[in-house]
Amino acid sequence: MQMVRLGKQGPVVSRLSIGTWTFAGDAIWSSVEEKECVGVIHAAMDAGVNLFDSAPNYGSGRSERVLGLALQGRPDALVATKFKVDGKTPADLVRMVDESLRRLGREAIDIMQIHWPTEHKSELDAAFETLAGLRSAGKIRYLGVCNFGKRDLQDHHGRDFISNQLPYSLMWRVVENGIAEKSKELGLGVIAYSPLQQGLLSGKYQSLAQFPANRKQTRHFSSAWAATRHKEPGMEAQTEICLQGFNSIALETGIAPTNLALAYVLQRPFIDVALAGARSVAQLEELLTTFTVELDSTVVARLDAVSKDLLLATGDNPDMYQSIGRVH
Numbered sequence: 001m002q003m004v005r006l007g008k009q010g011p012v013v014s015r016l017s018i019g020t021w022t023f024a025g026d027a028i029w030s031s032v033e034e035k036e037c038v039g040v041i042h043a044a045m046d047a048g049v050n051l052f053d054s055a056p057n058y059g060s061g062r063s064e065r066v067l068g069l070a071l072q073g074r075p076d077a078l079v080a081t082k083f084k085v086d087g088k089t090p091a092d093l094v095r096m097v098d099e100s101l102r103r104l105g106r107e108a109i110d111i112m113q114i115h116w117p118t119e120h121k122s123e124l125d126a127a128f129e130t131l132a133g134l135r136s137a138g139k140i141r142y143l144g145v146c147n148f149g150k151r152d153l154q155d156h157h158g159r160d161f162i163s164n165q166l167p168y169s170l171m172w173r174v175v176e177n178g179i180a181e182k183s184k185e186l187g188l189g190v191i192a193y194s195p196l197q198q199g200l201l202s203g204k205y206q207s208l209a210q211f212p213a214n215r216k217q218t219r220h221f222s223s224a225w226a227a228t229r230h231k232e233p234g235m236e237a238q239t240e241i242c243l244q245g246f247n248s249i250a251l252e253t254g255i256a257p258t259n260l261a262l263a264y265v266l267q268r269p270f271i272d273v274a275l276a277g278a279r280s281v282a283q284l285e286e287l288l289t290t291f292t293v294e295l296d297s298t299v300v301a302r303l304d305a306v307s308k309d310l311l312l313a314t315g316d317n318p319d320m321y322q323s324i325g326r327v328h
Contacts, residue, residue, distance in 0.1 A: 001048025245306025
């Protein structure tokens, strides 16, 4: 397993992190047996993965509980979790950290991440102060952020967070607009979430029509789909072109689609870690084989080309879900 230090001051982590949103069994991800989830975590650790990501709102705490069960007796594993802080008091944040610790069955959260920035700098300042206090108390080891844009990063530089978790895949390259670069400039590790675009780049889908309606929630899709909340026309034509081009490149090169999509992300110089989900050991093993793949410059250029129209259509808003961006 390839390892990397997460930012200038963070821990050494595996370049593949396993996310547990897919363990939630919610309306987006169908149910999966607890035993299967535990098996995925154990197999990942056996393969050298040491970083696992969750959140209290994934299945109303189910993902954290399952992760905690799987990591019993494995103090070498690193756990990252996250929550929104808008509208929360310091007491709320303390309670939420304590609840996550109970579900995870751990004495400390390795990386506590603020899930989204807020409109009000003072609100974030208060949240950072509270979390810093919990770090001093030994309940948190490191602070991280998610979805922070250039202004968010600059406004809160000096708060000692080590990482910025950002959406990045062949189908969502918006953070190339300077957000990833700013993160690296400030000494942060960059974690790419949704590197397979929620499974769309897994090779399972030959067209957007085959993609499950309950996962058509991002700005790629028309607001006519019930799962969306962005009220935009979407970018389905450009997304379809990207999907068809991607699948053709996978077929022509003989590289499995999952490996092609994940390698594209991992080979970006501004990406430290790719955060992907696996609902079975077989899916995990497919992710792991990515580390045997090295994309040459010709393949990377072809992938850049098939995603160019989609990149232009997405504009400067890196928020995959809302047109009124929460990222600044």
